[in-house]
Amino acid sequence: MEKNISFTLKVWRQRGPKEKGAFKEYKMQDIPTDTSFLEMLDILNEQLVNKGEEPVVFDHDCREGICGMCSLYVNGHPHGPSTGATTCQLYMRKFKDGDVITVEPWRSAGFPVIRDLMVDRGAYDKIMQAGGYVSINTGGVPDGNAIPISKEKADLAMDAASCIGCGACVAACKNGSAMLFVSAKVSQLALLPQGQVEAARRAKAMLAKMDELGFGNCTNTRACEAECPKCISISNIARLNREFISAKFKD
Amino acid sequence: MWLINSSIGRKLVMSVSGLGLILFLTFHMAMNAVALFSGEGYNMVCEFLGANWYALVATVGLAALVVIHIVYAFILQIQNRRARGSERYAVTAKPKGVEWASQNMLVLGIIVILGLALHLVHFWSKMQLTEIVGGHEALVYQGLAIAPTNGAALIAINFSNPLTVAIYVIWLAAIWFHLSHGFWSALHTIGWNGKNWIKRLEVISNVYTTIIVIGFIAVPLLFLAQSLIDSNFVLEYVKNTL
Numbered sequence: 001m002e003k004n005i006s007f008t009l010k011v012w013r014q015r016g017p018k019e020k021g022a023f024k025e026y027k028m029q030d031i032p033t034d035t036s037f038l039e040m041l042d043i044l045n046e047q048l049v050n051k052g053e054e055p056v057v058f059d060h061d062c063r064e065g066i067c068g069m070c071s072l073y074v075n076g077h078p079h080g081p082s083t084g085a086t087t088c089q090l091y092m093r094k095f096k097d098g099d100v101i102t103v104e105p106w107r108s109a110g111f112p113v114i115r116d117l118m119v120d121r122g123a124y125d126k127i128m129q130a131g132g133y134v135s136i137n138t139g140g141v142p143d144g145n146a147i148p149i150s151k152e153k154a155d156l157a158m159d160a161a162s163c164i165g166c167g168a169c170v171a172a173c174k175n176g177s178a179m180l181f182v183s184a185k186v187s188q189l190a191l192l193p194q195g196q197v198e199a200a201r202r203a204k205a206m207l208a209k210m211d212e213l214g215f216g217n218c219t220n221t222r223a224c225e226a227e228c229p230k231c232i233s234i235s236n237i238a239r240l241n242r243e244f245i246s247a248k249f250k251d
Numbered sequence: 252m253w254l255i256n257s258s259i260g261r262k263l264v265m266s267v268s269g270l271g272l273i274l275f276l277t278f279h280m281a282m283n284a285v286a287l288f289s290g291e292g293y294n295m296v297c298e299f300l301g302a303n304w305y306a307l308v309a310t311v312g313l314a315a316l317v318v319i320h321i322v323y324a325f326i327l328q329i330q331n332r333r334a335r336g337s338e339r340y341a342v343t344a345k346p347k348g349v350e351w352a353s354q355n356m357l358v359l360g361i362i363v364i365l366g367l368a369l370h371l372v373h374f375w376s377k378m379q380l381t382e383i384v385g386g387h388e389a390l391v392y393q394g395l396a397i398a399p400t401n402g403a404a405l406i407a408i409n410f411s412n413p414l415t416v417a418i419y420v421i422w423l424a425a426i427w428f429h430l431s432h433g434f435w436s437a438l439h440t441i442g443w444n445g446k447n448w449i450k451r452l453e454v455i456s457n458v459y460t461t462i463i464v465i466g467f468i469a470v471p472l473l474f475l476a477q478s479l480i481d482s483n484f485v486l487e488y489v490k491n492t493l
Contacts, residue, residue, distance in 0.1 A: 010341075023341065076344030083347075102342045109336040172346065174354055176334030177258070207259060216334030217258040217327045220436040221353040226346035235444045242442025244259045 004030040005097040009044065011056055012104045017112050017120075023102070033093035037080060038063060038070065040092055057116040063088040065229065068164030071171070072117055073104040078168035078227045086166060086229040106171035109214045110178065121167050123213045124181060128165075131198070131205035132185045138194045153191050160187035162230040169224035169232075175216035180224040182210050183240035184232045190243055200247035207244055259440075261327060266437035268320040273434060273463075275313055276426075280466040287469060290403030290492050297402035302382035310379065321364065328357050352432040359429040366422030373409050378402060392489055407488040410474035419471045423464050430460040 006029045014021025031040055038060050045055035061069035070087040074080035080090040095101060103117060111119040161184075169180035186203050189195025195202075218237060225234045254260040286293040300306040345354070352359060377389035381399040388396040389405060397404045410416055434456030435449075443452065478484045 021338070073340060076340065076342040077346065104340055104342070107336050107338050107340055109334050111336075113338075174335070175331035176336065177331070179258075207257060211256070211258050214334055215258075216331035217261055218440075219262075219327070219331075219353065219356065220432075220439050221349055223346050223349050223354075226348045233446060233449075234439070235446050235449055238439045238442055238444030238449075241259055241262070241440055242444060244257070245263060245442055248253050248257075248260070 002032055002034050004032055005092060005095065005099075006030060007095060007097065007099040007101055010100060010102040011044075011117070013056070013116055014105075014113050015115065017114060021113065021116075031092055033091065033095075035092045036063070036088060037072070037074070037090040037092065038088050057114075057118045059118050060088060065089045066164060068166040071106050071119060071121075071167060073106060073171055075102055078106070078171040079166070079229050083226075084229060084231050086164075089229075106167055108167075108170045108173075108176040110170060110176060111167055119167070121165075123215070124165050124167065124178070126213060127178070127182060127206050127209045128185065130209035131202040132189075134189060134195050135198060136194070147193050149192060157188050157191040160184045160191070160232065160236055163188075163228075163232050164230060166229060168227050168229060170215065172223040172227035173216065173218075174221060174223065175219055176214075177218040177224075178210050178213075178215040179218035179237050179240065180228060180232055180234065182206050183234075183236035186240045186243060187236040190239065199243055200250065203240060203243040204247055207240070261323060262440045264319065265323050265327065266440040268316045268323070269433050269437045271316045272313075272320065273430065273437075275316075276430075276463055276467075280463050283470050284466050286403060286406055287473060290407075290488065293403045293406070294401055294492060297378065297400045300379075301400055302379055306379070307383075317367075321360070324357060324360055350432055352428040353436070356429060356432060359425050362422065362425040363429055366418065366425065369418065370422070373415070374402070374405060377405060393486060395489060395493065397489070401492050404489045404492045406470065407474055407478070407485050407492075410471040411478035411485045413475060413479075416471045416475045420468060423468050426467075427460055427464040430463070431457055434460060 006027070009026040009028055010023045011026060012021055013024045026044055028040065028044065031043065035043070038058075041056060041058060048055050059069045059071050061067045063070075065086045065088060068086075070079075072079065072087045074087065074090070079085060079087045081094050082090045105111075105113050105117045106119045106121075108119075110123045111121055114120050163181060163184035165181060167181070170176055170178050173180075186199075186206060189202065190199040220234065220237070222234055225232065252260075254264050282293070282296050285296055345351075377397075378399050381387075381389055386399060389399045389401065390397050390408075392404070392408055397408075410419075435452040438452050438456075439449070477488075481487075
């Protein structure tokens with residue numbers, strides 16, 4: 001049932017990476033519960049622009065839950081209180097009339113704030129550039145099918161590949177660790193024959209990059225898994241550990 | 252050196268040293284369990300270990316494990332705090348499926364160290380340390396000299412104090428929480444993986460941890476109960492062990 005709700009938004013406003021930020025409160029009146037969270041922010045921004053104020057800066061792109069651009073730490077959860085969904089798939093029906101909704105950017109040394117709620121997730125691109133690829137031509141679709149791959153392996157690789165690189169794992173982690181992301185990216189290739197050739201080099205290179213960029217050490221709290229919009233399992237982390245440790249023992 | 256420079260290497264050190272300590276706890280609990288049935292049997296274990304060369308070698312190894320585990324814990328904690336960034340979240344919520352213990356391992360670890368310090372004063376300093384420095388009595392209880400290998404008497408004397416027993420119970424509860432996360436997490440860090448195995452490892456570590464902690468708690472509780480029921484129990488028990 002659609003209805004309208006009114007609530008208070010506490011939004012983090014920060015003019016630049018080096019400037020000090022602070023929360024600012026906005027009263028939102030009569031927002032339909034079928035509005036998505038990002039549409040609600042669009043409404044806020046329209047009001048701000050009409051009043052001649054600076055709109056709130058936030059990342060978004062496809063608004064279909066597949067691009068990994070939207071972020072936002074809503075009421076203590078990356079991507080808000082919905083599970084298995086990105087912020088763009090969060091709807092106002094998750095909130096009640098009179099709520100105070102706190103919206104913060106991802107907070108991690110690896111993801112510095114650019115402005116307001118937008119953070120620089122370039123660190124993930126750097127980790128991918130360090131080894132998140134195969135250097136050989138795997139050919140077209142028929143060639144791909146010519147190599148037998150078990151259903152089990154294919155499923156695990158596909159599950160790992162569903163990572164959209166949004167950074168919610170780092171945002172959720174009390175250690176600021178990017179292990180869920182790195183392990184998903186290592187797993188999606190290491191599970192398949194095309195990716196196995198470079199598996200050891202890849203695990204070492206991507207992990208070294210992750211450490212270099214200032215992400216923390218994983219302590220298996222499982223917060224990342226719980227908050228991941230794609231429900232990536234931490235068994236990927238164990239796989240990365242094993243790949244990495246066995247690669248180091250072989251050296 | 253990858254055990255220092257890489258995050259997985261550091262975690263591997265934590266995990267292997269932690270598993271070593273769990274193995275130690277298993278042996279320690281098994282030896283304590285002897286005291287539940289026979290003070291004489293327990294003292295045979297004490298004599299067998301004491302300050303013999305193999306016990307000393309094992310103690311040095313054990314101390315090394317403890318020191319490595321603690322030093323790495325603090326290094327990791329500092330690095331992880333730094334990785335969190337300078338700004339903290341205003342609102343945080345614990346997501347479903349996150350154990351409380353997993354987010355408070357350092358705090359639990361500190362409680363464990365404090366309990367350990369007291370435990371060393373209660374027993375190790377009176378037993379192995381006394382033997383190392385060449386002493387012949389652990390303490391004098393009501394005019395009776397207790398030998399450093401007379402662990403059973405020390406148990407009876409120490410655990411007749413309800414406050415001591417309360418502290419030991421809190422200490423062991425902290426160990427339970429610490430291990431309930433630490434055990435499966437250590438196996439996970441080594442690379443034992445699989446969607447089914449995660450659940451199995453969690454169950455195995457919870458059951459194993461519970462068995463160990465119950466085995467430990469049984470000794471102080473049994474001796475406290477006996478001393479409360481019979482006020483002459485401790486003196487009689489100590490006389491029997493001489």
